[in-house]
Amino acid sequence: MSAQALAWTMFGGALLDAAFGEPRRAHPLVAFGRLARALETALHADSRARGLAAWTLAVLPLSAAAGWLQLALWGVSPWLGGAYAALALYFAIGLRSLREHAAPVAAALQAGRLEDARAAVGRIVSRDTHALDAERVAAAATESVLENGSDAVFAALFWFALLGPAGAVLYRLSNTLDAMWGYRNQRYQRFGWAAARIDDALNWVPARLTALTYAALGDGRCALRCWRTQAPAWDSPNAGPVMAAGAGALRVRLGGAAPYEGVWEARPWLGEGAAPDAGSVRRALALVERGAWLWLLIVAAIAALEWWHAR
Numbered sequence: 001m002s003a004q005a006l007a008w009t010m011f012g013g014a015l016l017d018a019a020f021g022e023p024r025r026a027h028p029l030v031a032f033g034r035l036a037r038a039l040e041t042a043l044h045a046d047s048r049a050r051g052l053a054a055w056t057l058a059v060l061p062l063s064a065a066a067g068w069l070q071l072a073l074w075g076v077s078p079w080l081g082g083a084y085a086a087l088a089l090y091f092a093i094g095l096r097s098l099r100e101h102a103a104p105v106a107a108a109l110q111a112g113r114l115e116d117a118r119a120a121v122g123r124i125v126s127r128d129t130h131a132l133d134a135e136r137v138a139a140a141a142t143e144s145v146l147e148n149g150s151d152a153v154f155a156a157l158f159w160f161a162l163l164g165p166a167g168a169v170l171y172r173l174s175n176t177l178d179a180m181w182g183y184r185n186q187r188y189q190r191f192g193w194a195a196a197r198i199d200d201a202l203n204w205v206p207a208r209l210t211a212l213t214y215a216a217l218g219d220g221r222c223a224l225r226c227w228r229t230q231a232p233a234w235d236s237p238n239a240g241p242v243m244a245a246g247a248g249a250l251r252v253r254l255g256g257a258a259p260y261e262g263v264w265e266a267r268p269w270l271g272e273g274a275a276p277d278a279g280s281v282r283r284a285l286a287l288v289e290r291g292a293w294l295w296l297l298i299v300a301a302i303a304a305l306e307w308w309h310a311r
Contacts, residue, residue: 001085001164007303009082010160010296013089021096028091029176032062036180044191051181052194059173067166088165092172094152095292098145099285105141106285109134109278124148128259138276139254142284146214146246146254147239149288151175154213155206157295174199200237207238211245213291218249226271230255233268247271249287252280 001009036058043054066088074081101124108117117137122129124144132140155175159167178199181192215223226248227241234240234255247254251273257264274280 003299003303003306005078005082005085006161006164007296007300009085010089010157010299012082012086013093013160014095014292014296016086016090017093017096020090021100022094023091029172032058032173032176033180036177040181040191044187046190048190048193051191054191055174055177055181055194055198058177059170062173063166063170066169067164070165085160085165088168089156089160092156092160092168094148094156095289098148098152098288102141102145102281102285105137106278106281109138109281126260128262131259131264135275135277136258138278138280139256140258141281142247142250142252142276143243143254143270145281145284145288146243149246149284149291150207150210150238150242151203153288153292154210154295155203157292158206158209159202161299171202174202203238207242210291211241213294214242214246214249214287217287217290217294218246219251220249222251222272223248230268230270234270244270246284246287250280250283252276252283 036054039054039058043050043057070081070085070088073084101120104120105117105124108114108120114134114137117134118129118132121132121137121141121144125140127140129137129140155171156168159171161167163170174195177195178192180195181188182196182199183189183192211223211227215227223245227245230244231240234244243254247270250271252271253269253273253275255267255270257266259265
């Protein structure tokens with residue numbers, strides 16, 4: 001795919017997401033979830049090899065099919081191939097969905113409705129939200145926006161730019177399997193090992209590009225300092241750089257202890273500056289959105305250079 005075709009299809013996918021958001025019915029990931037559960041039922045064992053086999057059967061055939069269909073449709077008509085590619089990206093990214101989930105938290109906090117804010121943030125985080133005060137609710141939502149900006153937006157854009165629809169499908173399905181199988185408990189400790197490690201590998205470069213994006217669009221010096229000094233203490237190799245840089249870029253204090261299954265777990269502090277509030281959630285959303293459009297403009301600039309040199 002040429003840079004010009006890539007730019008058009010990426011803008012097309014982003015505009016579809018902005019216009020329609022996540023599909024309410026017949027989302028392909030719902031069908032994929034059923035396939036993943038069937039494979040888990042058939043293959044589950046306390047075995048890394050079984051988990052890798054399940055991941056391979058779930059992800060690689062569909063990714064290859066997405067790439068083959070792109071080539072076939074492009075051969076029929078570049079317009080048809082481009083429309084398909086834009087649609088594939090639309091199903092892979094979740095920028096509007098991120099706002100739809102996080103904005104109600106900010107609105108409830110702004111209005112002083114703590115119970116509503118707890119309920120709203122409970123839809124996007126796994127911690128015990130009933131134990132959170134307003135500041136911790138705002139912190140949870142801001143952390144979620146920054147981390148999911150990397151997972152649901154920038155990583156999908158990165159793999160689409162690299163491999164087209166096949167890359168977008170590969171990444172989104174891998175990320176979904178990590179959410180389903182990537183737990184460190186008795187059932188998934190070994191079976192889910194491959195899903196978790198592959199997702200880490202696929203996110204390694206996009207996470208660091210996301211951190212650089214946050215630094216470029218916020219307080220860059222603070223973001224880079226927090227990334228360098230705080231990210232290594234975080235237990236996730238990809239969430240650490242993303243959230244530390246994002247918190248630094250926003251000049252907000254995140255991290256710290258959080259309750260999970262009735263137990264407050266110690267976590268490192270992230271960022272520096274003011275305590276989180278409703279404005280922190282909104283500024284995190286704006287940071288992700290500006291970053292997404294910056295990436296699209298960079299692709300457009302590369303396409304313009306390609307067109308200029310081809311004249």
